Amino acid sequence: MKEVAATRFVAPLREGGSLPGLVEADDLGLYVLKFTGAGQGRKTLVAEVVCGELARALGLRVPGLAAVRLDPVLGLGEPDQEVQGLLRSSGGLNLGMDFLSGALGFDPLAFTVDPREAGRIVWFDALVNNVDRSWRNPNLLMQHGDLWLVDHGATLIWHHNWPSAETSAARPYDASDHALARFRPDVAAxxxxxxxxxxxxxxxxxxxxxxxxxxxxxxxxxxxxALRRAYAAPLLARAAVIHTRVQGAAA
Structure with a gap:
């Protein structure tokens, strides 16, 4: 994962509960930045990297990721005290995702997805136990007809309690509220x-x-x-069997 430095804080993005922000970096790219000082802190960023890079390796569309070094002084001119406090508490490395210009939020009533692609996404979400891809909050974007996966901070929930990780990772996945459940996802395929x-x-x-x-x-x-190996172990075990434990999304 490449490392860049933030050069300008453009604007807060209030669509997510963690209050990400849009920043410009020294590679002239625009990034949606998730802050170490927000919400559940660095564990959210770890989940974003593990899931984002794994999804990309499996052929799913995920915005490019970068480690973005943030100087807290960039927030001094921000009038919103909440945002300014977040910037002050997030000096150092934060996580940036390529900004998808012109992308639209996915609406399951306005767009269609074929069963193969729906199945691939539901299977992946079951693998990482993504509890935040419901029809209420799809965390999917449409850009030029392509479907992109975003926001994987609410995955890998077992990393919040490592002693119970093995038990937690063995649980079934309820896809009945999944944003793509209505498209008859072919999870077996x-x-x-x-x-x-x-x-x-x-x-x-x-x-x-x-x-x-x-x-x-x-x-x-x-x-x-050692912690990296702990992240890998449940995913390796889960990949072999999770399709038999997906509930509510039969093809």
Whole structure:
């Protein structure tokens, strides 16, 4: 994952509960920035990287990710005290996602998705236990006819309680409220295609992209690499069987 430096804070984005912001960086790119000082902090950023890079490796569309170094002084001119406080508390590395210019929020009543693509997305969301892709809040964008996956902060819920991670990761996935459930997702076909791709080597590659700074000092883990292995293990086990535990989205 590339690293860039934020050069300008453009605007807060109030669509999400974590209050992301739009920033310009020294590579002249525009990024939707998720802050270490917001909500559940760095664990949200770890989930975004692991899920985003894994989805990309499986052929799903996810905005490009970057580690964005933020100088808190960029927020001094921001009139909103909440935003200014967030910027002050988020100095250092934060997570940026490529800004998809012209993208529209996905509306399951306005767009159609074929069962194959719907199945691939539902299977992936079951794999990472994404509880935040409902018809109420799809976290999907449409750009030039393509469907993009965004906002994976509410995934990998077992990393909030590592001692129970194995039990938590074994639970079924309820897709009855999923934004794509109405499109008859072919989860079985998706599993046949995607599950063999989720290997120990791929997960090691994906978790290696998480900056050490977001993995340091986690209770119960001596090193960032030990924590990376803990992130990989439930995903490897889950990939082989999760299609049999998806509820409410039969093709």
């Amino acid at each position: 998706a599993a046949a295609e995607l599950a063999p791709l989720v290997t120990a080597d791929l997960l090691a590659e994906v978790t290696a992209r998480v900056p050490d700074a977001w993995l340091a000092d986690e209770p119960g883990f001596d090193t960032p690499d």
